[in-house]
Amino acid sequence: MHPCSVSMPSTCATTTMSVHHTEFKRKVGPQPHCIANLITEIFLDHYQELLNSLILESLKSIQDEFYEGQSTQELDKMRGVLNHSSRTTRLAIFFFLLNVDQGIKKRVTSLELVENHPKLTRFFLDLKRILVPDFFTNETEPVSYFVDRCEEFYVLA
Numbered sequence: 001m002h003p004c005s006v007s008m009p010s011t012c013a014t015t016t017m018s019v020h021h022t023e024f025k026r027k028v029g030p031q032p033h034c035i036a037n038l039i040t041e042i043f044l045d046h047y048q049e050l051l052n053s054l055i056l057e058s059l060k061s062i063q064d065e066f067y068e069g070q071s072t073q074e075l076d077k078m079r080g081v082l083n084h085s086s087r088t089t090r091l092a093i094f095f096f097l098l099n100v101d102q103g104i105k106k107r108v109t110s111l112e113l114v115e116n117h118p119k120l121t122r123f124f125l126d127l128k129r130i131l132v133p134d135f136f137t138n139e140t141e142p143v144s145y146f147v148d149r150c151e152e153f154y155v156l157a
Contacts, residue, residue: 034111036113038112039108042091043087055090058103061101061102088143091150095131095132095146131150131153
C-alpha cells in the first residue's frame with residue numbers, strides 16, 4: 001500500500017511577504033472629565049449645578065484679575081441673582097461672561113472634547129463679533145432670544 005498523498009494547502013504555501021513598518025496609532029478613547037458639546041449640555045437640567053459653578057468661577061476670576069481680589073457691588077449682585085433667577089437668565093449671564101473672561105473660556109475648553117475645540121473657537125468668535133453686540137445694540141431683543149441664538153450659533157459652528 002502506498003501512503004496517502006498529501007499536498008500542502010495553498011494557504012500554507014510559502015509566499016514572499018513584505019512587512020511595512022508603520023507607526024501604531026492608538027485609538028483615542030473618551031477623555032476623562034470631558035463633556036461633549038458642553039455648550040448645548042448646559043441647557044439641560046442635569047448640568048445646572050455645573051452652569052452655576054462656571055458662573056461663580058468666572059466672577060471670581062474677574063474679581064481677581066480686575067479688582068485685585070476685592071468684590072464689587074456689581075459682582076455681588078450677579079452672585080445674588082444666581083440663587084433665584086431663571087435658567088434663561090443664568091444662561092445669559094454665562095454667555096456674557098464667556099465673552100469677556102479668559103478664565104471661563106479656558107475652563108470650558110478644558111471640559112470640552114479636543115475634537116470640538118475648533119467648534120468652540122468659532123463659537124467664541126461669533127459670540128464676540130455677532131451675538132453680544134447685536135444684543136446690546138437692539139434694546140427690544142429679549143434675553144430669551146439672545147440665549148436661543150447662542151445655542152443656535154453653537155450648533156451651527
